[in-house]
Amino acid sequence: MAFHNDGIDMTASDLDQEERAMIQEIKRSLSKFKKHRGNLIPILQSIQEKHSYLASAAMEMVASHLDISPSEVYGVATFYNQFRFHPPGRNQIKVCLGTACHVAGGDIILENFERKLGIKDGETTADREYSIERVACVGCCALAPVAVINDNVQGYMQPSKVEGIFLQFQIEREREERDKASE
Amino acid sequence: MIKLIVDEKEIETEEGRSVLQACLENGIFIPNLCFIKTRQQPHASCRLCFVEIEGFDRPVTSCTEKVREGLVVRTDTPPVRRLQRMAFKLLMSGHPCEAKVCPVKGGCQLIRTAKYLKVGLNPKPLEFLEREVEEEVDLTFFTYYPFRCVLCGKCVYVCREKNEHNLLTFAQRGFDTVIGFFGDIDPTDLPCHTCLACATICPTGALIPKPELTREAKSNP
Amino acid sequence: MSEQKAKKRFAPIQSESKHRMEEQKRESIPTIFLVMSTCGLASGAAETKQAFEEALSEKSIAARIVPVGCIGHCYAEPLVIIDHPTAGFPPICYYQINADRARILVRSYLEGGDPVLKYVLGAMEENDLIPAVMDFPRFSLEQRLVMEHCGLIDPDDIHQYIARGGYSGLVKALDSDPEEVINLIEESGLRGRGGAGFPSGRKWRIARTAEGDGKFVICNGDEGDPGAYMDRTILESNPHQLLEGLAICAHAVGANQSIVYVRAEYPLAVKAIQKAIKSAKELSLLGPSILGTSFSLEVSVFQGSGAFVCGEETALIQSIEGKRGMPQHRPPFPVEKGLWGRPTVVNNVKTLSAVPPIMVRGAEWFRTIGTERSPGTAIFSVVGNVKHPGLVEIAMGTSLRTLIFDVCGGIPNKKEFKAVQIGGPSGGCLPASFLDTPIDFDSLTQAGAMMGSGGMVVMDEDSCMVDVSRYFLDFTQKESCGKCTFCRMGTKHLLNILQRITKGEGRDGDLELLETLSKDIKDGSLCGLGKTAPNPVLTSLKYFREEYEAHINEKRCPALKCRALTAFYIDLEKCARGCEVCVGCCPVDAIFTTKGRKKAIDQELCVKCGECRVACPPEYDAVFKVSPPELAPVIERPPEDIKEKK
Known part of the structure; x- marks a missing residue:
């Protein structure tokens, strides 16, 4: 299967515009949080939930809102697994490598995703369509091995199921393109 | 003032001190890297300042133990040295160096610690651990x-x-x-x-x- | 203390809840209880629900669909209980109900009155027609206190919990002196379910007598152990029992602020607990002057950001304070000086959830369950190579054998039991000779494992103990906070050595080094994570040393698991001419056709995923796995085939 790059390459100005809009939004939402150190992690979580990652500018803004140094924010953010510092792919693939999944061959599932997309865990494809992450345990051990595709938990994964997931993505994309063309 | 016995010698110190500080102030050296006298809650991360204190079944870090009247402390038992040497080897397995090229005037704290513990600056039998970081x-x-x-x-x-x-x-x-x-x-x-x-x-x-x-x-x- | 003030205020709420339940029963339309917790959804419960809804409206059948939490029988998901009062059957539990089966159930049972026996797990009540689930060992050997209502009530509907007796423990506590409540918990012998087993009553007493106001109670739901998910299940399936326990604790120790700390990786649990707090506040069961008494309790939810070490109480508090979750030296203990410097009780989800039943039924009753030194029940998530994986709540003192073989059905696929890993990354691997060990805090610790958070992974003969140790060290090494020398550097060394061994690069002296390092890390680390991190290595070295030796001396993995030490090959005698099944499934095109038109594996390309072995039709069964890899016969790939590939 090939991954299309056409039409979704972003130019620098697109990115700038995207970032400007993000900064505006963060400015507005920060005012809802009290200036209390205990709010640091909830603030970072809410920013990531909305924008899917923590940009440098965002961390600076949080620091000045809470009146702490940007270093402090950075130190905290880099400590926790949850926080990302680069935009992830539009489709996020998380492969569980909890104990039960490991025993059931979770690493083989991860390898299949990696091979298919040509990226390693923690990376995003060049077209920003997919990113792969390994997660410690999503708590679905009885269904091992497990992968989480865009918040949908998929139990009893097999290498052949990996193929199926991409096939589905492709079908959806083709449908979207058709819909767009017919509009 | 509080009296405690360190290595069979009686020393005097003020209440509220840690065992480590009391020893250092009385000229008894205990290896340490992370200890700061003025720090309220000790960081306790370097794991070098182990001592044995009567009543504990294994060595404890002396920076986290407050002095008490009559405390009996030993700074050089085999279990203490075992842990100190292992902690030092672990640190050195991430710290490639030679005394000759040490950038610190008079040699850094690690060189002094090595001498005190009578071990080399190499991590043997541990291997050196590679890390994915820039040198500078x-x-x-x-x-x-x-x-x-x-x-x-x-x-x-x-x-x-x-x-x-x-x-x-x-x-x-x-x-x-x-x-x-x-x-x-x-x-x-x-x-x-x-x-x-x-x-x-x-x-x-x-x-x-x-x-x-x-x-x-x-x-x- | 005013006489039974809370009880008087609670009475009308309770009768309202009971009234609602009876009202529903009187309607006599079928009720479909559908498990909609994380594992249910992962097995397709959302599709099942949609199918039920569509089929019901198509056939214009009036029925109620009630989403419920997890009953713990994960092997049977999506699990459905149908109560069809007019059909003449008791409520029936069905297993693995996908969308197609849901449609069949609507057509055959709800419309036609035939209960479709082939999908039935069992009846929910004793009767003469269908065997009742209570008679199956998976149910009868369990004893449910903490999970009593899980899977049987809608977690979003507080009235269902109240109608089944919920919140009466809190009412009783509010009408008692806090001192009496602490005495009761002390007498019950309840020990912390987070791992170490510290007596809860003693913890509460220290917090109560600790000087300083603005005390906190924190519920620790930062379940980071890979392989344990009971806290998630309780939060998703019956959050109210936890909130009730939390409020009883806060009342007893004199705290007016509390925090439920939940992993952000559990979005459903976060939603469930938020919803539960809201509905409890609406009924004045939480919030300001609860049930008209002078006791107020604020409850907020804090989402953990994914750091295993935050399960350690001082690190957890650091993270709530917006800092890096690095453990602090104890003392001072949080009960004296915790969150924002205030006395803070940190109790696990299971500990707090065990409190309401003790409050209602008394300490003596609690002590009749379990053992002398570990009263009550234990909850395990039994996963791995067992027939019926899931959550199990059993009385302390039950043997591992009963749990694994009787409750969970034993090892599937006619394989042999090899080991059970208990307590996750802090625990250990126990061999078959320990199967008669009773499950309690002290016996498990003595055996070298530990209760931990209750993760239990059962392993059959195909699991490699060296690989399992490597897996756990990989986990702890990644999750080490990096503060102290032993944990930061020591776990990395352990991992490196184990990695070498699983790759066949082990050497003389490795095992001795593993042992010395492990002992020193245990004795030298700052916090519980480091102190217990070497347990998986130490126990497996103790009980499975010959397996390590085979890896090092013979470069052989006896369980055929370590990929660098194994190879797949196709037996040309057994391979069928012209069959292409394995070729199609190989993700790396490593399978080629030999001169005799049979198949062989290019060892250079093979990634050892094992797909060909699964795909090879059973009548040929021609794919074999061997260790060391040199045992695989060498078959040259024809040169023209290689050219073609290029």
């Missing part, structure tokens, strides 16, 4: 050398004490932990010009002020 990292006013750093955290602490907003932080986690600086701040706004507390307190020469800064700091105290 630019922290605006300082050059940071991750391979020299033992993450004792003294720099982070003094920075916070001296400056309302601490500029240095621990960053990342676990084996990848480094000392970091983050922020889009105009260097002339930084207090580092006149401070240098972090570089002064570093026991291993991992934070070296850039020469131009040192000149400025000296001429502009």
